[in-house]
Structure formats: C-alpha cells, structure tokens
Amino acid sequence: MNAPAELTSSADLPAYMETVGQRARAAAMAMARASTAQKNAALAEIAAAIRASSASLLEANRHDLERAAGAGLAGPLLDRLRLSAAAIEKMAAGVEKVAALPDPVGEMSEVRPQPSGLRIGRMRVPLGVIGIIYESRPNVTVDAATLCLKSGNATILRGGSEAFDSNRLLAQQVGHGLRQAGLPAEAVQLVASTDRAAVGLLVSMPKYVDLIVPRGGRGLIERLGAESRVPMLKHLDGNCHVYVDAAADLAQAVDVAVNAKTYRLFVCGAMETLLVHADVASVFLPQVAAELIARGIELRGCPATCAALPQAKPATEEDWFTEYLGPILAVRVVDSLDTAIAHISHYGSHHTDSIVSRDHLAIERFLREVDSSSVMVNAPTCFADGFEYGLGAEIGISTDKLHARGPVGLEGLTSQKYVVFGSGQLRG
Numbered sequence: 001m002n003a004p005a006e007l008t009s010s011a012d013l014p015a016y017m018e019t020v021g022q023r024a025r026a027a028a029m030a031m032a033r034a035s036t037a038q039k040n041a042a043l044a045e046i047a048a049a050i051r052a053s054s055a056s057l058l059e060a061n062r063h064d065l066e067r068a069a070g071a072g073l074a075g076p077l078l079d080r081l082r083l084s085a086a087a088i089e090k091m092a093a094g095v096e097k098v099a100a101l102p103d104p105v106g107e108m109s110e111v112r113p114q115p116s117g118l119r120i121g122r123m124r125v126p127l128g129v130i131g132i133i134y135e136s137r138p139n140v141t142v143d144a145a146t147l148c149l150k151s152g153n154a155t156i157l158r159g160g161s162e163a164f165d166s167n168r169l170l171a172q173q174v175g176h177g178l179r180q181a182g183l184p185a186e187a188v189q190l191v192a193s194t195d196r197a198a199v200g201l202l203v204s205m206p207k208y209v210d211l212i213v214p215r216g217g218r219g220l221i222e223r224l225g226a227e228s229r230v231p232m233l234k235h236l237d238g239n240c241h242v243y244v245d246a247a248a249d250l251a252q253a254v255d256v257a258v259n260a261k262t263y264r265l266f267v268c269g270a271m272e273t274l275l276v277h278a279d280v281a282s283v284f285l286p287q288v289a290a291e292l293i294a295r296g297i298e299l300r301g302c303p304a305t306c307a308a309l310p311q312a313k314p315a316t317e318e319d320w321f322t323e324y325l326g327p328i329l330a331v332r333v334v335d336s337l338d339t340a341i342a343h344i345s346h347y348g349s350h351h352t353d354s355i356v357s358r359d360h361l362a363i364e365r366f367l368r369e370v371d372s373s374s375v376m377v378n379a380p381t382c383f384a385d386g387f388e389y390g391l392g393a394e395i396g397i398s399t400d401k402l403h404a405r406g407p408v409g410l411e412g413l414t415s416q417k418y419v420v421f422g423s424g425q426l427r428g
Contacts, residue, residue, distance in 0.1 A: 013193060017201040020156055020189050021208030024129045027187040028154035032126050036103040038181050039150050043099035046146065046177030047092040053173055054088045060165040061138065068162040073136075076266035076325060080136040081163055091142045091170075098146045098392035104411050105152040108419070119421040124414045126152035127210045131202045131230065132395065134215035135160035141170045143393040144213075145188040149178070151413040154187045156209065158202055160216075161194035168192075203228035213396045213408075233408060235373070235399040237323040237349035238268030240381040243340040243366070245357035246279040252378060253284060253356040258291045260354065260380035266325045268397060269352050269374075269384035273320060273330040275340045278304070281333045285309055296327050304333035320347040337362050341369050348372065350399040352384040373399050373406040 050057070061083040068081055104124045111121030130153050134140045141157060148155035159167040171190035178185045191198050203212050203224055212232045214224050221234050242260050244253045260271035276284055285308045289299060293311060300319050301312035312331065319330045320343070334340045344353050354376035355366040367375050374384045384407065386394020391409025398404050404412035 013195060013197055014201060016193070017191075017198060017205070020191065021129070021205045023186040024154045024156050024189060025208045027184040028126070028128045030184050031149070031152045031154055031187050032105075032128075034152060034183055036105075038183060039103065039152070040099045042149060042177045042181035042183055043095050043146055044177075045180040046142075046174050047095040047099075049173035049176050050088060050092040050095065050142065050170070053169065054085060057083060057088055057166065057169055058085070060169045063165050064138075064163050071162070073162055077136045077162070079266065081138070081166075083138060083166060087139065091139055094139075094387065094393050095142060095146050097387075098150050098410075101150065101392050101410060103150065104414050109416075111419075111421075116427075117423065117425050121419050121421075122416040123419045124411070124416055127413055127415055129154045129156065129209050129211075130395075130413065131156045131158070131205075131209045131212045132215065133158045133199055133202065133212065133220065133224065135217070135220065136162060137215075138163050138166040138170060140215055141167045141190070142174070144395050145171070145174045147393055147395050147410060147413060149174075149183075149187065151410045153413055154189075156189050156191065156202060158191040158199055164194060199224070200227055203230055206230050215396050233396060233398045233400060233404060233412075235268065235349065235351055235397050238270065238351040238397075239272050239321065239323045239347065239349040240269055240351055240384075241273045241275055241340075241344050241348060241353045242271045242381060243275040243334075243337075243344070243353070243355045244277060244280065244284055245337065245340075245355055245359060245362050246277040247359035247362060248277075248280060248284075248356040249358060249378075250280060250284050250287065254288045254291060256354070256356050256378065256380045257288050258295070260382055261292065261297060261329055262295050263380065263382040265327060267382060267385075268323075269382045270325070271329070271354075271381050272322065272324055273332065273343075273347070275332050275334050275343060276305075277337075277340070278333050278335050281305075281308060285331070285333075292329060298328045299331055300328060301331040302333055305331045308333075323349070337365060341366065344370055344372075351397065352376065352381040354379060354381050373397065 107124040109122050113119050132144045174188045175185040206229050209230045212230045214221050242257050289309050299312040300315040306312045315330050350372045352374040353370050353372045386407035386409050389407050394407040397407050
C-alpha cells in the first residue's frame with residue numbers, strides 16, 4: 001500500500017495528517033457502498049498475501065525485535081511484538097474468519113407499521129472513519145484493518161514505533177488486497193510517522209475521523225482522553241476478578257482460577273484478584289496456591305489469606321486496585337456474595353469478572369449486579385476476547401456503556417439509522 005502522502009520532515013506532519021484524513025473520508029464513502037462480495041474478495045486476497053509474505057514478515061519482525069530489545073522494551077511487550085510462522089498463519093486464518101461472518105451493513109430490523117400507515121425501522125450502517133492507536137502488537141494491524149473493511153469503514157492506523165517494519169509490511173498486504181478487489185487502498189492507511197505528535201493530530205480531526213479506538217496502556221489512554229476531540233471507544237484497565245462461591249465445585253474452581261491468571265499474564269482479561277468465600281477458603285486456598293506458586297505467581301493476600309497461606313505477602317490497599325499484567329495475584333477471603341460484589345464494584349475496572357458456583361440464585365445475582373462489560377459463570381476471565389466470542393477478531397474491548405460494550409467486532413463498528421417507508425402519506 002502506498003503512503004497516502006509524502007512525509008519528509010516533522011514540519012510537514014500537520015499537512016500530511018490532513019491529507020491522510022481527506023483520503024480516509026473519501027475512501028469511507030466508497031467503502032460504505034461496497035458490496036459484500038467485493039469486501040470478501042478483498043479479504044481473501046489479504047489472507048493470501050499475508051501467507052505469501054510470511055518469510056518477509058518474519059524478517060521485518062526480527063528487525064523490530066532487535067530494535068525494541070536494544071531500546072529496553074519490557075519482556076511482556078516483546079512477547080506481544082514477536083511474530084512466528086504460526087502467528088502469521090493465525091492472522092491469515094483470522095482474516096478468512098472475518099470474511100465468513102455475516103455482513104452487518106444494510107441489515108434491517110424492527111420494521112413496524114404505524115397508525116399513519118408508515119413503516120418505520122432501522123438500518124445498520126458504517127460509522128465512517130475509525131482511527132486506531134495501538135502499541136506493540138502487529139496482529140492489531142490486520143485485525144483492525146479487516147474488521148473495518150468488512151463493516152464498510154475506512155481506517156487510519158497508528159501503530160507503535162517498536163513494530164514499525166512489521167506493521168508497514170502488513171499494511172502493504174492489506175492495500176494489495178483492497179486494490180485487487182477494486183476498492184480504494186486508502187481505505188486502510190498506516191501513518192508513516194513514529195512522531196508522537198501524529199497521535200495528537202489524529203485525535204484532533206473530527207472533520208475526518210468519527211471514532212478513535214486506543215489499544216495501549218493507561219498512560220496512552222489517559223493522554224488521549226485529555227486530548228481527543230473525537231469520541232473514543234476504550235477501556236483503561238483490566239482489573240479482573242474471579243469469585244469462588246461457597247457453592248463452588250472446588251476442583252473446577254482451581255482450574256478456572258489458574259487458567260484465568262496464567263493463560264497469558266499480560267492480556268487485559270487476566271485475573272488480577274481472586275475472591276474466595278470464607279466457607280471454602282481453608283480447603284480451596286492451599287490447593288489453588290500450590291498450582292499458582294508452581295507457575296511462578298506471587299500471592300498478596302488479606303489477613304485471612306496470609307493466615308492460611310504462609311507463602312503469601314500482606315496485600316496493601318493499592319493491590320486491590322492494581323492491574324499487574326505480570327506474575328502477581330491479589331487474594332481476599334470474603335464472608336458473603338454481597339461482600340464479593342461490593343469489592344468488585346469498588347476496586348474493579350468494569351472489564352471482566354467471573355463467578356464459580358453451583359448455586360443458581362448466587363449466579364443470577366452476580367450476573368445482574370456486577371456492572372462489567374463481560375460477566376462469566378464457571379469460566380476464566382481470559383475468555384474475554386473477540387475471537388472467542390465468535391466475532392472473528394476484535395478491534396478492542398470497551399468498558400463504556402454507550403454504543404458498544406465488551407469485545408467489539410463488526411456490529412460494534414456500525415451504527416443504526418431510522419428508515420421510513422411511506423406511500424404518499426401526509427401529516428395533518
């Protein structure tokens with residue numbers, strides 16, 4: 001994919017970003033009228049291009065990894081940056097899965113006759129231009145591009161400097177697929193600058209950009225929240241909880257808790273606090289602690305936890321608020337379901353929380369009263385993922401309550417407008 005404009009110096013950055021925005025807005029109009037067949041053809045071409053460029057992608061990623069390691073990038077971020085042959089195949093397969101999903105654009109719903117004789121309904125339509133700002137993960141380039149493409153949007157991608165070579169090559173494959181299907185390559189543009197000022201300019205262009213999706217750490221998202229003049233779809237933290245109820249199957253609870261924490265330490269759906277009902281704590285805590293400690297997890301607990309587990313360190317008030325994204329877990333013994341829900345409400349981030357229980361009344365209360373974007377029953381929080389939810393991929397996870405909530409896939413990248421069908425009625 002060709003750069004949308006030449007960028008020769010930082011002084012040219014405002015003009016460059018203006019051109020990017022103009023071309024994205026024009027491309028969005030073409031994408032909104034693209035047929036499902038055309039979009040799926042582009043996706044098939046993209047998947048094939050990614051597979052064909054596997055060796056080149058691995059080489060570009062090697063350069064990114066060497067540069068990032070030299071700059072002192074932390075281990076978990078290096079893991080997010082790293083590509084493998086299997087990861088590249090997974091990206092290509094993910095593109096094909098998005099192609100196989102129903103196209104939401106143009107879908108009609110709730111068409112109902114009114115006393116006037118009019119029939120009034122809703123039609124699903126693209127949002128327009130979506131700006132996506134992300135760090136480390138090259139797969140986001142493909143996930144974001146394909147989801148925006150299938151939902152009829154144009155997108156402006158601003159990846160992290162640490163993944164620049166990988167992102168640039170992936171964006172070229174996306175552009176190739178768009179052109180092969182007769183769609184504008186400018187429907188997916190990768191910002192050709194690692195200057196942080198490009199981010200500030202992107203979030204200050206409401207004339208061209210309809211939605212900003214940030215995927216990064218708290219620092220990035222807090223900065224964008226302060227600077228953005230464009231609506232954002234975001235979550236700040238993934239301070240996720242698993243609550244083991246008095247009526248839990250304890251063997252199942254051990255498996256769920258261990259998987260929720262150790263599947264991947266650095267994902268936003270990883271469990272950061274384990275809540276355990278006092279009635280089962282004496283039996284459950286030694287069992288789960290043995291499994292977690294064997295996997296290198298440090299435990300920080302309340303007084304009751306520390307009394308049951310000599311290996312645990314005393315937790316501070318800050319521990320209950322913390323998204324560790326690493327091998328640390330906070331553990332608290334609670335005296336009731338009410339206390340567990342109150343803890344999650346006070347300390348949680350409204351991302352993903354889970355209950356392990358066989359008590360249907362406790363489960364129903366947990367589902368109703370825990371105000372999170374995903375609430376789970378007898379399942380680990382690490383399942384909070386667009387691919388696992390059948391969305392093909394996700395553009396991000398939203399803890400906001402307007403427009404979209406939880407993992408955001410195709411439908412979350414569209415809106416609805418009213419459509420009115422008449423036969424000459426006049427309003428008297």
